[in-house]
Amino acid sequence: MFFANSADVDRRRKPLGKSHALFQTLSRDMLEKVNKTGIPFFHINERQQIGEDFGSRFTAALKFVYEQGFENVIAIGNDTPHLTSQHLLEAYKHLGEGKTVIGPSNDGGFYLLGLPKTQFDQAQFLALPWQHFTLFQKITTVLEPNGTLYMLPTFSDIDDRNDIDVLLQEQNTVSPLIYRILKRLASRVTISPLSITTTTASGFLSSLHNKGSPGLRFVI
Numbered sequence: 013m014f015f016a017n018s019a020d021v022d023r024r025r026k027p028l029g030k031s032h033a034l035f036q037t038l039s040r041d042m043l044e045k046v047n048k049t050g051i052p053f054f055h056i057n058e059r060q061q062i063g064e065d066f067g068s069r070f071t072a073a074l075k076f077v078y079e080q081g082f083e084n085v086i087a088i089g090n091d092t093p094h095l096t097s098q099h100l101l102e103a104y105k106h107l108g109e110g111k112t113v114i115g116p117s118n119d120g121g122f123y124l125l126g127l128p129k130t131q132f133d134q135a136q137f138l139a140l141p142w143q144h145f146t147l148f149q150k151i152t153t154v155l156e157p158n159g160t161l162y163m164l165p166t167f168s169d170i171d172d173r174n175d176i177d178v179l180l181q182e183q184n185t186v187s188p189l190i191y192r193i194l195k196r197l198a199s200r201v202t203i204s205p206l207s208i209t210t211t212t213a214s215g216f217l218s219s220l221h222n223k224g225s226p227g228l229r230f231v232i
């Protein structure tokens with residue numbers, strides 16, 4: 013499940029100046045990585061989301077996918093350029109072995125969640141501290157007692173100028189095009205206090221794809 017806002021919405025919501033090209037490129041880049049895995053996926057953006065806040069929209073999206081008959085979901089967004097096809101396949105493998113998979117982000121949230129249907133409790137998910145720096149800590153305490161939790165590497169996502177500066181120090185781990193866009197933005201955007209978010213943006217379900225199309229989450 014690729015869960016991400018359109019570039020227009022991300023540009024308005026995140027304090028990164030004229031960043032339409034960045035979010036458009038991030039989504040395109042992530043979709044290419046998804047397509048390489050061969051894993052079918054749903055593309056969910058702000059036009060299909062249901063709910064008043066991020067947590068309710070995210071939870072509703074998971075619920076919808078399970079209702080389509082899927083037993084496992086890998087949920088990702090578009091703002092973690094370090095995430096690769098190999099990481100997705102690694103998550104797929106461990107999820108298939110009955111584990112829950114999570115990719116922590118530096119801000120206290122997560123950039124990937126691989127969740128078996130048996131681990132999904134709608135009430136518990138709605139009660140999580142979404143878009144708060146305690147989210148990762150809380151969700152692991154909820155999920156770990158119920159099964160084996162597999163951890164991916166910790167990565168940075170892109171929410172504000174501080175994140176851009178971090179990624180510019182890791183040139184070899186992002187695509188050359190994304191690096192060039194980040195470099196241009198860094199010269200225009202002033203540094204602001206660190207904003208705390210979780211994964212990526214919003215969205216609900218439109219259609220199931222085997223290949224192609226920008227998106228929000230993976231479905232297995």
